[in-house]
Amino acid sequence: MSNPSASPGIHHVTCVAGDPQQNMDFWVEVLGLRLVKRSINQDDPGTYHFFFADAAGTPGTSMTFFPWSDLPDGKVGSGQVATTAFRVPAGSLDRWEARFDSYETAYQPRTERFGQAVLPFEDPDGLPLELVEANIDTADPTVPWTAFVSEEMAIRGFHSVTLWLADPDPTGELLGAMGFEERGTERSGSDPRTRYSAPGPVGAHVDLLPRIEASRQGHGTVHHVAFQTPTDSDQETMRHRVRQRGLQPTPQIDRHWFRSVYFREHGGVLFELATNGPGYDSDEPAESLGERLVLPGPFGERRAEVESNLPEVSIPTAEADGRVADGD
Ligand code: ZN
Numbered sequence: 001m002s003n004p005s006a007s008p009g010i011h012h013v014t015c016v017a018g019d020p021q022q023n024m025d026f027w028v029e030v031l032g033l034r035l036v037k038r039s040i041n042q043d044d045p046g047t048y049h050f051f052f053a054d055a056a057g058t059p060g061t062s063m064t065f066f067p068w069s070d071l072p073d074g075k076v077g078s079g080q081v082a083t084t085a086f087r088v089p090a091g092s093l094d095r096w097e098a099r100f101d102s103y104e105t106a107y108q109p110r111t112e113r114f115g116q117a118v119l120p121f122e123d124p125d126g127l128p129l130e131l132v133e134a135n136i137d138t139a140d141p142t143v144p145w146t147a148f149v150s151e152e153m154a155i156r157g158f159h160s161v162t163l164w165l166a167d168p169d170p171t172g173e174l175l176g177a178m179g180f181e182e183r184g185t186e187r188s189g190s191d192p193r194t195r196y197s198a199p200g201p202v203g204a205h206v207d208l209l210p211r212i213e214a215s216r217q218g219h220g221t222v223h224h225v226a227f228q229t230p231t232d233s234d235q236e237t238m239r240h241r242v243r244q245r246g247l248q249p250t251p252q253i254d255r256h257w258f259r260s261v262y263f264r265e266h267g268g269v270l271f272e273l274a275t276n277g278p279g280y281d282s283d284e285p286a287e288s289l290g291e292r293l294v295l296p297g298p299f300g301e302r303r304a305e306v307e308s309n310l311p312e313v314s315i316p317t318a319e320a321d322g323r324v325a326d327g328d
Contacts, residue, residue, distance in 0.1 A: 006179025010158045010203025011226040011274040012062040013084050015127055018219040020048050020067035020313050022124050027052040029316040030103045032149035035290035036280045041066050045299055046309040054157060055143040057280035059228050060202030061157035077215025078164050079268025081222035085130035085159040092153040093119050096131055114195060126220035132159040142202055147318045160205035161225050163269055168208035170266035175206055177241050226272035235273050256296040
């Protein structure tokens with residue numbers, strides 16, 4: 001039973017990438033996520049839409065990308081998700097640093113935040129990312145994907161997103177209305193970071209940082225963050241609540257693997273509410289997720305044309321790769 005008064009946490013995060021092959025190689029091979037859906041941007045069918053997630057495509061685990069090669073590099077700034085953080089098992093950051101060394105992926109010094117170890121790094125497009133050590137118990141809803149990394153280090157869905165906002169207060173109030181509770185404020189450098197937490201355990205945290213800095217959408221930036229509203233009725237309740245706060249949510253839009261409502265929150269960040277179903281395995285078998293290009297709705301009848309407008313990409317497979325599948 002879901003509680004319509006609270007979102008359980010983040011559902012997915014969607015970003016802008018550059019070269020699709022570079023994006024695929026990093027997220028599947030280096031970070032070890034599973035490609036659970038290979039589709040197209042439904043508003044721009046000449047562009048891919050990649051979904052990287054845990055083994056089961058569990059809500060709260062999918063990082064999705066539009067590789068828009070033509071766009072310039074973006075700039076992270078106010079009114080954006082500035083950083084996206086993922087959960088990894090406690091004690092695994094040594095392995096991750098070794099893995100990043102072997103792939104020549106740069107990372108920054110570890111830091112500690114709200115009692116957890118954090119490893120900041122970037123993807124090849126410069127997208128700011130973090131791995132956060134979390135206690136992941138046997139009842140965890142996520143399922144590790146171990147094609148490229150061992151279970152001891154596998155990413156287990158989102159930990160948090162950090163929003164940069166000119167004025168964090170209205171966004172904090174909105175998060176409260178969405179069921180996130182204010183957890184406290186920590187100083188990182190000179191910035192007070194205020195954490196809001198949902199029931200979780202996956203994607204449970206949203207951190208707000210006051211920042212006034214120009215932003216530009218482009219490679220290496222987040223396009224939007226989606227929050228879980230497990231059922232249609234949860235979503236309608238939340239949509240109503242968002243409207244009551246003077247925001248302008250869209251009607252429900254069918255995204256085939258979930259149903260979505262979008263709105264811009266007070267600080268300018270694009271938020272989405274997404275249902276848990278039907279799920280990534282609703283239109284292809286769970287064991288072969290992502291292997292073929294999935295064309296939802298009317299695009300399916302134009303497969304040859306759509307495919308001819310997309311660049312070729314190959315999906316890394318553990319068998320084809322000679323490297324050790326672990327960081328150490
Ligand atoms: Zn979305």
